[in-house]
Amino acid sequence: MAATALDISWIGALSGLALAIILILFRLAPTYSLILGAIVGAFIGGADFAQAVTILVTGTQSVMGTVIRIIAAGVFAGVMMESGAAETIAKVIVDKLGGTKAMLSLALATMIITAVGVFIPVAVLIVAPIALSVGNKMGYSKVALLVALSGGGKAGNIISPNPNTIAAAGGFKLDVNQVMLGGLVPAIFGVAVAILLASLIKHKGTKVTDAEVAELEQSSTAHLPALSKALVTPLIAIVLLMISPIGSMLGSDALAKLKIDSLFILPFAGVVGSLALGKRKEILNYCSAGLNRMTPTILIIIGAGAIGGLITASSLPKEVVALVNASGISGTFLAPIAGALMAAATASTSTGVILATGSFSNAILHTGVAPLSAAVMLHASATVIDHLPHGTYFHVTRDAMKMSMAERMKVVLFESMVGLTMTIVAILMYGFIL
Template identity: 55%
Template sequence: MSVIHWSGAIVGLILAIVLIFRKVNPVYALFGGAIVGGLIGGASLAETTQIVIDGTNSVMGAVVRVLAAGVLAGILIESGAAEKIAETIVEKLGEQKALLAIALASMVITAVGVFIAVSVIIVAPIALSVARKAGLTRSSILLAMIGGGKAGNIISPNPNTIAVAKGFNLDLADVMINGFIPAVVGLVVTYFVATWLNKKGEAIKETGISEAATTTSKEKPSFGRAMVAPIVAIVLLSISPIGNILNVNFLAAIKIDSMIILPVAGIIGLIAMGKFNKVIPYTTSGLNRMTGTAILLIGAGAIAGIISKSNLSEVVVYCIKTTGVSGVFLAPISGILMAAATASTSTGSIVAAGSFGDAILSMGVSPLNAAIMVHTGAVVIDHLPHGNFFHATADSVKMKINERMKLIPYESIVGGSMAIVATIIYGFLR
């Protein structure tokens, strides 16, 4: 099979972006772009079809793990555990540190395995209530939730982390643990940016959400019981990495995949909350929440297959070497561009890892370091208007689209801070 010309890969990617902007279902947009890109790049229809199939096959491991993660996510959300964790954090830190509390709550909820958009929706009623009492602006609390969510997203067992770990053949826990320092930096930057934003605009007088909406009818567990599932997941995921760090062979040899750990942690948490009789509806809800992302990853695999079979990465590497720019920058830049193109952290991560992974590694970057830089790059501008995240977060605080647009640069400051720190640590210091 001949190599696809880089121009075909570029045209296919641009077509996919245009179709997404035109409100075509992202999965079909990615498939359409992949097919057109293959044909323009010089492959026959039969060859293009096979490349697309091979590309989708390459992401099946990530898809299976994402669907398995739905067990934990569904249990945390439907049981009220995620909401209880958020409420407790905000209550403990109080109104004086309201913005930090809101950001931290969003970070923790996302970090324990809840989608970032869902985390914002969960925290939003609590944040709006606190904002009204503390005199905070709508922009400041939304930025706090989004920034905290982005920080939590790079240390979570969420689809994006699963995708980038699989893309570089790494353990999920290694990617989560090594994203911790950039995540903390992101949280700190979020707090300062949100505080600055609070000086602009009017304070919230009416939340736009009825008081009834701020409390759900579900009976929420205690904070201790709500934390059981996340703690079990973190402990089990950390066994092997801790063994490697401490040179304890028997711990390092315990290799349990996230496909097993996340559902088991969720079930244990459900038992601890005394709601095992709800296992079927809660896990079904989790599966439904993950299905869209899993299918989107298949579409990402299709376009990644076309790009990986082209000579685009060779052209990019040649340009980098010609300009004298460090090859290290290819990792975060690929994550930034692919996530921006698809307006999705998960899709951007899998396309960047699948399409530019070999090129990044050929620059002498280790798989783990490459994964962290790609991953943090993927949260820099993944919040553009052609993605669902943009609109879901705006609706969560009843913000108008023109006001929501003004937050984009500030979100990028938060994501950019994490990408810069990750590039310094994993690109130049290691």
């Protein structure tokens, strides 16, 4: 007898998820891996052909809200990345703080430009030439420089309107600004640890050579916009996103009820920012570039929706909750465990958050954890081991810093220490204090 949607075996759901992760590790496109895992898992779980299709369609429909918000965010991301605004902000931060505070300035620069909506790999690519130049002058090692960049980027990533934050918010039916604000304290601790670690090992490892710096100096920065113009786009976005939270803190009902979704805010900020930059004719190009950058994430979300539909239709969430209760472990830890494991499996913060929320959000909420607490803890934990070699971030950052594989591997432990710090702070705050 065929199973109904609610009778799908947990074994089928777990098998489908495991198959999807294995296929991703074997380099099959994540979207196909996730959809294929969902299909196979549905059949193993007892579904017939019609029920398998229903599970896939229902699951993918459930993520459309997140998809449309990420598409809208593409306008904002395109403007920040393509106009040179992000690079201007990074250069000014480093120049103002000076070489004597190199690790602080590099970590803050990467944190800030990631926090204003630039993808973390792109943020590292933007700041890396500056870091190499500073490192050459000060005699600092590449390992230490990348610890500062990657640690700062991780901190900025959990307070940014990036796809991972949008996915964390969407998975628990929250506003993006709530998750951004919720990650602020963990992010501060994270960047502080990154600066401390980078400072402690700044003379350990391979140094930046004069030849490498000479290559960097061939590129011109004359095209970069002024800081006053570069700040328009992120400032508009931040102010509008924070209206409702600030209204709640000030006790203003009018402001608190003015909940403008990021769906409207991010493209609006991007368009106004383009005009402020004097790039009116480039708006369409920025939109196209931003959408192209968002497309891989959108496709992954669709696949994650499929596997999430399978898990939601199965008995796996109930079994997970029962297992947590039987083990005596607090349900608080389910969110960070799910985030860390999924991000490690996919070697991606965004994919890890998308997969963890799509697969385990219901189970996490059934343990009694509040949606905001779950979102912040899961989001922070996705930064613990998301930088492994089977992902693109590892190799993008290695190339940006002109490092060998052995050198890049030395950074992994320090990156995990930054992510673990943010996770512990998030658990203490949202699992036990608040």
